[in-house]
Amino acid sequence: RYCPQSKFIIKMDDDIVVNLYDFHDRLRYRYEDRKNLILGLMQMEAKPVRNKISKWYVGYDEFPGYFYASFMSGWAYAITKDAAVKIVDESFKRPYFWIDDVHITGTLAERTGVKREGLNGLYTLHVDHLYCCLELPGAADYRCDYMVGPAEGDMDIMIRVLDHARTCYMSHCHRRKPKESVAKTCIRAKVPPLAPLGKGEGEILKMF
Template sequence: MARGVVTYFLLGYSREHQEQLQKESSLHKDIIQKGFTDSYYNLTLKVLMGLEWVDRFCPSTSFVMKTDSDMFVNVDYLAELLLGMNRTNIFTGFVMRNLGPVRDISSKWFISEQEYPQEKYPSFCSGTGYVLSADVANRVWNISGIIPYFKLEDVYIGLCLAELKIAPVEIHSEEKFHNWKVTFSVCEFRKLITSHGVNPSELLSYWKALGEAAGDLKKEE
């Protein structure tokens, strides 16, 4: 894994699992948690909790990535690409443009006209995985106090960034963030950043295959 990269898990409160979570936190010290219910529509609270934590405890960091638990993230390749970019004013991921609210009440992403009357959202990055430079993360956290709460977390971050007049940027001329499941191959996964819908056993097998391939390359050199 790239040097200087740390992973934290953002969680709300779970009465059923709280004792187990506290033991896990004491052991690994990698859980950030607050007292709100851990639910899909509280993802915005969860992400803001993470941004607040970064603002308070990681002032020297360069970039912050938010990703979901069912994602493969090639951290080494991501770090390689980020090192070739400016370290300020960056917001990148799988960019969503010209999307509007889903008005179908049966949808998981249903938004009423009372919640959001406009026809289009500002550009945002899919919540499956996006990256903010530290200065942008700090500015989003600071402005979140005046941006009305919105239950779709990735759209909410887009609303904050629109207010800040910060537009998403592409990290590469080819799409590297995938908010869908990419069929695994060593060659493909060496040069992508994210793949969606990956379960824990698949993650282990993918990393094992990538590690073995890297070892074989070193032997050939």
Template structure:
């Protein structure tokens, strides 16, 4: 009987030990791999309160640094830290979860230029800080036209913060360029592909606060040919609205890219709808100058995502405005293919291959012909 009791007690002890081992093993696994709901909540909290600094590598981005999302007061310190990190790489991108332009301020500015020029049309060119060649090519071609069909035209360039090991030298060069040409604006966001939405919203803010007297504005990329005669003919046409008007190459029913390997990837968290609202392709779109203030106000309500032209489309939709198709849609072209002078005489804007090509095309388009001399 005594042996039976001892055996029973031993069996209970072994059962208890085995249960304890299973329990703690299961517990440790749960800690290592949290439930999906808990994981999702944690990630969402991080995304809500932090900005993510990433170093691109091929098609993928490897997160290496988290910092508190910048407030207006703390923004300068965050940018200083971003610049320090950028010295370790030549390609840094910073994702801000609030793209409203009030989070940023101008380092280089021309706040009085519109009161001096009183422009009918303002051309705003977002460009990378190091792309001096692109800026100079524009300055010697379509950006050099200050009067078109009797209307004043003004061209300005917008850049963000420089990055890389020679950022101090690059900043000094930008400041010298600004003193020389008086056409350079710089805001304190990190200049990168992923921050194009910020860049565009800063442009809208500048137009709303520094240049409300202009009739029209155009956001036009630095790799574009622009035929200002044709653009001005469009803007001066009697049926062209002077308010709530935006036109260019219209994009309808464009699906949101969910492929994480694409540079156009947008998560469902940032934009849940499967298709974008109607928008204008970002290479060049023109709008009545009452819209910038309305777009900036709408951006307070619309969560920012990294496809800047689609984001502007979302803001325009929020305001209750539908983008207009131009009278001749073929005048806003992505590519014209092999160079033909007649094609460039007909378009308003199209993408070109290099600053040198822009200069060559411009000279050829502007050269006098026998027909012009008759």
């Protein structure tokens, strides 16, 4: 019904910074012919939280295992259409588990034989890395080292990163050398986190 010609579906949270230009090109030029695949920030050997005071508490009656199946962070991941169909079909045969990233890209993907590949080096867990992508000397001439990262409630950084990504997509910015990478050169003073954006709503959009 939605974009039947699409080869990939991208799931992303609305409070996460995602360079859609790099994501699009990576899928198009490196993974276009792949099938039965999920790409993203892979979480391996993650354990259920058994502390009852945590909002992520999972009882043994919900999940008796010691480790979750390897799964993708829900921040942003891409799944081939054939893999999505297999997972949806399998979901009707299995009990629902409320941590959807684990359930969909972990348990159901494993049961249906869907391959999962990590792009972990293109994700950052630190919003400071995104600021440094924009603020290091000569930053305007370089692509950001990261494709996905947290906004931590800062809409401004989301807009700035996307504007920079668009400019680089049009003007072919350089990539930093390993010794000049953001991870090795980024130093920023910590600032207080902003208030959360609140509950989001899912929406299906055509990217390109």
